[in-house]
Amino acid sequence: MIFRLLTPGVRRRVAGLVALLLTITASYVGQGILVAQALARVFDGRPVTSILWPLAGIALLQVVRSVTLAIRETAAIRVSGLVKARLRKQMMSRLLALGPGHSGRTGSAQSSLVDGIETADAYVGRFLPQVAAAIVGALAVTAYLFTIDPLVGLVVLACSILLPVLPLVSEHVVRDRNNAWFRAYKGLYAENLDALQGMATLKAFNASGRRGAELARLAGEFCRDSIRLMAVVVAYVGGVAFVIGLGTAVAVGAGALRLAAGELTVTELLLILMLTAECFRPLRDLEGAYHASCNAVPSLRAVFEVIDAEIQPSGGHTLTPAGPPAVNFQDVTFVYRERDRPALADFSLEVAPGERVALVGRSGAGKTTVAALLLRFFDAQHGRITIDGTDIRDLPLPALRALVSVVSQDTYLFHGTVRRNLALARPEATDAELEAVARAAQAHDFIAALPQGYDTVVGERGLKLSGGERQRIAIARALLKDAPVLILDEATSSVDAANEAGIQQALDTLTGGRTTLMIAHRLSTVRDADRVIVLDAGQVVESGGHRELLTRQGVYARLVAAQEGAA
Structure with missing residues (x-):
């Protein structure tokens, strides 16, 4: 990990920090001699x-040391x-390359991206240069x-050797506790x-008190691990402190x-007194740097776990x-990580060019997994998926995803304007x-009625808009992409009955001239599909x-009977 942090450009800068620290040590030694x-x-x-x-x-050495300390602080930053x-x-x-297929909670990734990387501040800027300078x-x-005096030199050498060993012993003892602390922090x-x-x-759901109690319990466990x-x-x-004093x-x-x-002589004894303290000064500074950066190792290890995560290979076709x-699934079997039952088992499906195929079934039947595999958020363990006879694994990922538009049931709009989200x-x-x-997506009228029209900020996740409005913007966005393959993942789930006809008309416009997979729970939306796959x-x-x-x-x-009965 240290080698990967110290890239060639960084090594030169760290070497400069070491030189500055040695200059500071030399100023203390010279001061002690004087x-x-x-x-x-x-x-x-x-x-x-x-x-x-x-x-x-x-006095001159103190001026030199003050200037060097200021330069070192700036250089370390x-x-x-x-x-x-x-x-x-x-x-x-x-x-971004791993995409939604990469497992892990948002908070855990964010803690590594923000706080985990911040630990490099003390580790690279303080601890690593201090190790070299102290030795x-x-x-x-x-x-x-x-x-x-050789005898005094042997005593100081023995203690000087013992001090750098202490961090190694401490690291061995503290490793498990450090890892437990970081796991608790991320959780x-x-x-x-x-x-x-x-x-x-x-x-x-009046559950904020219960969740607050759960968070307090987790905070208590984190406090215990910290202690x-x-x-x-x-x-x-x-x-x-004991070794230095001894x-x-x-x-x-x-x-x-x-x-x-x-x-x-008296002069030599005074030199021993002064220089022994100055010999241990950089080692004492090393202890302070280690204390400040002791959390860096597990934090940075978590960062490198993400950086080293395997990206799905792609071809150059x-x-x-x-x-x-045409889109074909041939004997596809896929099992999600940490699950035993396959989400898809020997699944085969041939979708003809321009055909509209609806995928229906109970929750957990594997409908959304079909879309995720087509977009290569995951790769199937067995079987193959082709577009016009070309295995999607042989296509570059950007090229593959350029061929597919998605309108999801969970429409995500970024904090920004309507125009930016469409574009x-x-x-x-x-x-x-x-x-x-x-x-075409039946969205222009409500967009024009917004305070700033297309320049209106929609808020985080688009929460300033209704579910139906967000869905229509998603449909417009898919129309703008104009990809030849379309996935509709419960595209009318957030639309009220009054607007469903207009949205369905927009969807009919969107599906025209495209190969379409319609994932549906509301079976009323699949009546006009060319084929229904259960x-x-x-x-x-079932198929037909x-x-x-x-x-x-x-x-x-x-x-169908169950849904009509429920309605």
Whole structure:
């Protein structure tokens, strides 16, 4: 993971950060040497003028350190910002490429996209440069202490080696707790987002109090996981402080004994005192950087799980139908992830060019799965799907989806204007073309009556419009795309009886000259289909025209009778 974060451009910037940190360490070391020399001269009874040059050097080093610290802060923000921007671009591109077939809750993906990537700030900008600077700085100062006194150098070296080992031991101990913390965080994030999006439903069913209690329970579990994680981190921090204190005390004590034996001078003892502290300073800074970035590993691992998720392979064939194409499903079997029962089992269907075929059946029969497979949101485990004889897996995904228009029962409009939502199908469309498809979809009149007409903002998910209005915009959008294959997934589900005739007229316009799959629960919408396919448990159980199936008195006839009886 570290190698992937440190791309060539980033490596150079991180190396620059390491150089800045070493400059800061050098300023502290130089300051310690000058302080030791100044104190030694005072102890020797020399005049005050003898310490003026050391004092001037200390002041100069402080200025250098202040400037370097400011540069380091700016550089750290820039390098971490570069990494975060690249990760967000990669993750968002992968999510868009994966499409709705990628499993996972919206809140979990959003937590990784926002907060998970933010952890790269401390990890790349602070922790990784500090690791290199701490090792190099500590070894350099320790080597200098060896020249003063080998025994003191050995003591400091032992502690310097022990300190970098502590994060490795801590990481081994903290890994499970860190992963548990991040899972709890993502779950709590997803549940809170779910509650906010479903607030109207919670209020309507007087369930907001119960959901609030559930969220409070999840928050309590997250708090518990956070405390367990912090307990390990605090133990690590205490261990670092203990080793630093022990190393300093032992080094100074050994130096004092050597001074008493006449083997060291006062100046050398003062150098040991000052430099031992400066040797441990970068290691202590490393502990702070580790503490700030301890959540980065599981967070960034979740980000790379999305970036590394396998994208459906696509071929390079081209297909430009001269007219409505034929669509064939040949012995298709598909099982959703984490389910045992196939959604489709040995499903075969031949749709002739320009034919309107209705798929009906009870909920869970596999109707929507047929549409999802045709759009390659998923790939079937067995069988093949072809358009005009070409396997859809041999087509580039953009080319395949350019051949298919969809009007869904759950129409999604983006926050923006009516014009922008219509132009999603064809951004270069003119105002006249937008108005033409809106008129054909029986949508122009209500759009013109909006406060700003086609420039009216429809709100998040189009909630400023009624369900029927959103559906008509979806039909207009499909008309504008003008694809040769059309999928109507319960396209009149949100339309009231008064407007259904107008919507049905728009749908008749839309289906003209196209190969159409009509997925329907309301069987009144499929009477004019050329053929009706009845699905049950992912298999075709009946096929024929509306009247023909009614006379058979089979599954379709019972479904129609049940709906008419319910009405």
